[in-house]
Amino acid sequence: MRKLKGLILILIVSMTLMLFNQKTFASPATFYTMTLNAKGRYVRTQDAYLPDKTNMSLGLKAPEDMIFDEDNHLWIADTGNARIVKYDTYTNSVLGTLTYPEFVTPKGVFVSSRGIYVADSTAKAVFRFDSGMNFVEKYTQPTAISFGDTPFAPSKIVVDNRGNMYIYGEGVNSGIIQLSNRGEFLGYFTTNKIRLNPIQRFYQLIFSQEQFDDIAKRDPATFSSLFIDKNSMIYTTTMSTRFNAIKKHNTQGGNIFDESISGDDARDIYVDAQGIIYAGMQSGTIFVYDQQGRFIFSFGAGSSSTNEDVAGIFSKLAAIAIRNDGRIFALDDQKAFLQSFEPTDYANKIYQAINLYETRQYEAAIDAWNEVLELNQMSVIAHNKIGESYLQIEMYDEAMKHFKLAGNRDGYSVASWEVRNVNIQNSLGLVIILGVSLFAIYTVLKYVDKKTGTYVLPNGETAHGPGKISTYMTPMKNVFKMKFIADLLMIFKVMRHPVDSYYDIKVGKKGSMIAALTIYLVLFLVFINYSANKGFIYQYVAPEDLDITALVLGYFSLTILFVITNYLDTSINDGIGTLKNIFLMFIYSLGPLLIAFAATTALSFVLTQDEVFFLDITMNVGWVWTGILIFIGISETHQYTGKQTLRSIIMSILFLLILAIVLIIIISMWQQLYLFIEAIVKEAIRNVTN
CATH class of the missing domain: 2.130.10.10 (YVTN repeat-like/Quinoprotein amine dehydrogenase)
Incomplete structure (x- = not known):
């Protein structure tokens, strides 16, 4: 028993001495290793290096x-x-x-x-x-x-x-000094660029170069x-x-x-x-x-x-x-x-995989990068390098998948172009044959209808007399003449003939509240789809990061508030349009924007990065065209001059902003009041239960 007590005492003393003699350095994990995720945000990853x-x-x-x-x-x-x-x-x-x-x-x-x-x-x-x-x-x-x-x-x-x-x-600040091997001055190898802040850029616009140098002269960073x-x-x-x-x-x-x-x-x-x-x-x-x-x-x-x-x-x-x-x-x-x-092994695997890619051993590099993914499945550089390796060995579908996981739109665009090019080459012959065949069938049918006037329809009936085939399109034409369908299609007439269309809408000849509400809701669905479901190249914000509540509230509140504020402004400035007239005019003016949202969403799945400017042009045309229609619509609805229309739009937007700010303040105050009442109720319940 005494030996056991002595052994325990010796162990306690030894551990105490070790603690006092040990340096104050922490364990190897004294810091985090950070990398970027597909959204460009810093995230923690496996330790790449440990203090030695x-x-x-x-x-x-x-x-x-x-x-x-x-x-x-x-x-x-x-x-x-x-x-x-x-x-x-x-x-x-x-x-x-x-x-x-x-x-x-x-x-x-x-x-x-x-x-x-x-x-x-x-x-x-x-x-x-x-x-x-x-x-x-x-x-x-x-x-x-x-x-x-x-x-x-x-x-x-x-x-x-x-x-x-x-x-x-x-x-x-002139740059890196370059001297020859004999000490002769060869010049400045490179220098840093001067970056101006917004105020200095404004000064640069309004002052001469000499005046600008005196007022806001800046030297390059060293x-x-x-x-x-x-x-x-x-x-x-x-x-x-x-x-x-x-x-x-x-x-x-x-x-x-x-x-x-x-x-x-x-x-x-x-x-x-x-x-x-x-x-x-x-x-x-x-x-x-x-x-x-x-x-x-x-x-x-x-x-x-x-x-x-x-x-x-x-x-x-x-x-x-x-x-x-x-x-x-x-x-x-x-x-x-x-x-x-x-x-660490994680860092060494990354360097090994990079070296394999740089030495053009692409298949071996893919295997090496997959080993990195076993340690970190969302490694951006691993997915990027695998995508680049697949590009080199012409496996474009696989490359697209990894570029998308890495958030690499440029690489995805290159792979997408290659996939599209292959598909076009494979289907071009079939498309040409189909197009020629349809054209030939149409030409033959038209010729037969013109000469003989006889044509056996799919249901077995026979049409007689030249041009009789076209009469079988009458049911389709009747569909377009239905009141609701015609009111819906009015949106396209507004785009082509806005002045006449707005007059017909104002006097009640064309358009309806049911059709306008339908267009309004369809535009909402197209807008939400545009915001959350475009092709990867053009979808800059991930769907999971979108604030859907803000999109919904923003859509309905801004559009409805604009109609209301325009009515309030025009009602005190000799405007003759009613609230219904303004609402119908506004909704029917949104046709170009609806088409732009839908077309951009569809095209974003087939266009590459180099062709994205087509989508930008489409959206810009949609916004500008819609703005012009709204301007014409307000002018025609209220019988305003151009100057009066511009003033009305500006005042409507100002009123809209004021109302929006007031609503935000009210909502914020109600939230605070709700939290305050909730805290009181919880405290009361806690006191009662205790």
Whole structure:
């Protein structure tokens, strides 16, 4: 028994010592991995990276930059200690330090076969050393006239295969400074665009260029970092911008990526050997993109606390670098530590699948992406890449399915066009034969009817005399002459002859309340179908995200309120139309809009992205045509001049808005009152039951 008590005591003491000696780092899952869903919203996904090691033993002070060399050694710009550290991340050992008497604040480091380049903003120079860390030469401010008095404070540097240097200089808004391998100024490689706010755009319209420059002059945003890949492609990041925060430049300096790539605090960028792009945000988040700049996922987090040490959480992320095995290293310049991240199986499967696609192994890529879908069934990038792979192997129906799941309208459009093209080619012969056959039958029947006047009908009866066949269409004509049907079809006559039609409606010759209400309800159904059931390419809002209640209330309230407000306005401004006249006129004016809604809905299932403008034109014509008919209708109904009609429409819309606001306020107050009464009743019931 004593031995048992002693053993328990030893275990308690050991666990207590372990707790006190353990570092304050959290478990591996210290942050979420986020990706985009098909609707473009950030959602949580499987962990792509987990924190690995946090190294605070290197003696760093305000480190600013780092890069892996060809031997996979990490070079760190230890700015606060005015040195460059060569570090082996595998053995966790410092292989050497590069110092130089002229170093003041070395912020940028670049290593290649041409040597070691160090950018020092305070020393206002770029220093070059050989692989043995021996000084070779120094590049100072260019003397070219075109460089002028631009400040030369190199902060980050990259060098291409020819030895040309690309330098991000602090305070330089003209762009990336480009120097030859001899230090000659070659110009500015690229610059950020100036984006004007709405007020500045207004100033630009009303002032001359000189006046605008004096009033609202803006300089382009400066870059925050740059990187060069093995193909000498330049990548840059820009802080304090919502557009073009991460760019990949062509040889002319233009941006290859889409403008939607944003990041308010993009601090650094790195590209691995496969072409995967990693962008480090100063806030601590790392964004990962594929070769085309399409977002894959993001991970990491930041903390404003200076006393909290949690693995994977940064106070101020300064730089990132990627080892050849895919492990990510990130620097925190405020706390001066080096953090590594290990990719999970989820991330490795994604990178493997991307590589298979890029090497044109499409069927293998589909299998690899399906493995990713086993981990995350709604992975947008997986569905996109599977769709692209199916496109390459000409399986367009499958491609359409995956593009739709990914919310990729462009890809869906391409696959849809191919499917439509195949269907047209397969059925074109049949359509031609059918068309020719129908035309031939019609021609023969017409000829026989004209010459012989005899034709055996399907029911066995015989028509005699030239032209007698047409008499059998009389029952159909009689259907169209029925009062209700004729009143319904009046909507088409209004579109062609509005003035005469509105007169007939006003005096009661044509049109009826039953037909108008029928058209009103049909238009409502067509409108709801248009809002929720268009083809995928043109259905920008998913049906499940639509507020059907708002659509219903909006449709009925706006249309009815417009009729009422127009009646109220015209009744005090010598209008002669009754409420019924106005309602009938308004409903019969909606014909073009009804046709536009129906035609757009139908065509949206067969047109591709490049043909969507036909749908836009159809809807615009429908709205404009309807507006013109309403204008003519009000003028004819009330015997107004053009000026009076315009005034009446404007006043009706103003009254409508006022009534809508009043109704919203009343509804909101009733909701608050209902909630208040409900709370009182619940409290009373609770008190009684207790």
